[in-house]
Amino acid sequence: QVQLVESGGGLVQPGGSLRLSCSASGNIFSPNIMGWYRQAPGKQRELVAVISSSGSTNYADSVKGRFTISRDNAKNTVYLQMNSLKAEDTAVYFCHHRGLRVYWGQGTQVTVSS
Numbered sequence: 851q852v853q854l855v856e857s858g859g860g861l862v863q864p865g866g867s868l869r870l871s872c873s874a875s876g877n878i879f880s881p882n883i884m885g886w887y888r889q890a891p892g893k894q895r896e897l898v899a900v901i902s903s904s905g906s907t908n909y910a911d912s913v914k915g916r917f918t919i920s921r922d923n924a925k926n927t928v929y930l931q932m933n934s935l936k937a938e939d940t941a942v943y944f945c946h947h948r949g950l951r952v953y954w955g956q957g958t959q960v961t962v963s964s
Contacts, residue, residue: 852876852953854945859958862935866962870930872945872955879949884921884928888941888960899930900946912938935962 858870870886885900885908899909899919907919916935921928932939940962945955 852878852947852949852951854947854953854955856943856945856955856958858930859943859960861961861963863964864935864937864962866935867931867933868935868960869932870943870945870958870960872928874926874928874947874953878926878947880923882947882949884948885919885946886928886930886943887946888939888943889957890938890941893941895944898943901928932960935960937962 852874853876854872854874856872862868881903883900883902886898887895888898889895897910898913899917901907901919901921916933918931942957943960944957947953
């Protein structure tokens, strides 16, 4: 089992920034992929950004140039720096870990509103 603990969500004004963190613990298989998905009310869960153990990244087109994903392999932690936030970024953000199995965090709310 792998446990994921997320932090960093909250309320921010349009144009603002937030940084999400997700730390993994337990039976971690390497190499693996960690990252973030999000789900807005009434919509399906969608990819935001993921990063492999070697540092390869993949971003949703909607966040390219605004969000940056990074990870610290020694700490089994992934980060999502979100800049120039828009109202449409409002969602619950879920940490994702894919090794031998897929694991999800409990989700953290990000609300972008004035």
